[in-house]
Amino acid sequence: MSVPVVIALHYQNDVLHEAGRIKVGLGDDDVVRANLISGAKRLLLGARERGWPIFHVRVAYRPDYADLGQNAPILRGVAKLGAVVDGSWGADFLEDLKPLSSEDEFVVTHKRINAFYGTILENLINNFNTKQLIIAGVATHSVVESTVRHAVDCGFEVTVAADACASADNEVHVASLKSMSLIAKISNVSEVMEELS
Template identity: 35%
Template structure:
């Protein structure tokens, strides 16, 4: 029996206004993301966007959650402005490209991402996003546990700490994923 060809999807994670405004100093840092998205589209690879968002009053957030627990108290339990939760204009989704909303760090946490992937018979994920030590790391680990093949686009990931980004992309991620710059990934399409 022959193996069927893999079916890939590009995940563009946490590229929403609230995150991009904190991590990206200049538009040139977004060029690898734009290049990957356009290449995926031109090769009929689905592009799936992932964002983090919460309901008014933050019922999804526990005070024990070290990463998200302080959000409700800092914002007076009022939902973040909708504009801050939207995908950044430089990497806007096209009509029909899903936007998955998650409530934790991993793209799978509290979202319907796995349902979308399985319904499309996707078995290979190409990961991009902000931050390398946040959504990319958490999603990579969970995707590996769910038996997806994984590629991380090293220059389409950003972290506040360049050394953490380097250690993750050079030492940690290769244990469970192929890690390549966007141009290398493009050369293989």
């Protein structure tokens, strides 16, 4: 019997840490950040307890950003901020959400908004013979929504763990979840763990 696969998006220092350079995911609201990190920790712990594979997806670029296509404002903003440089603290995973050394955990690095685009993510997921994905991360309206839409087009059934996602503007977060509800199940971590176990 196949098990669900978790895709955890951009739980990185530059995105989540108070000293991080990117604010597109979260503003300076400590409550929002704390709630997101709590949800993400519960998602990763629950997946580990159940033996579900976890794909930790990070975004990272060369120091000269020659590998960053700057055809969109959000991408140009990354270069302007000097964020997520490969090998830097900012590109590393937040300490509480970092991958463990395990045969069930993988790290995938991408360069675009959609975590599938230009990566081997789909091929790796297919090794587990599953059609059920649980997707969460930062920011909801950006990498999460883009990745969810691609996953659905690939034929996966997707559940979004909403309390392990966030956007700097909560109205944008809510609107994105509503938009994704047409193609994916919107749930919370506790419900996901109960329903898919």
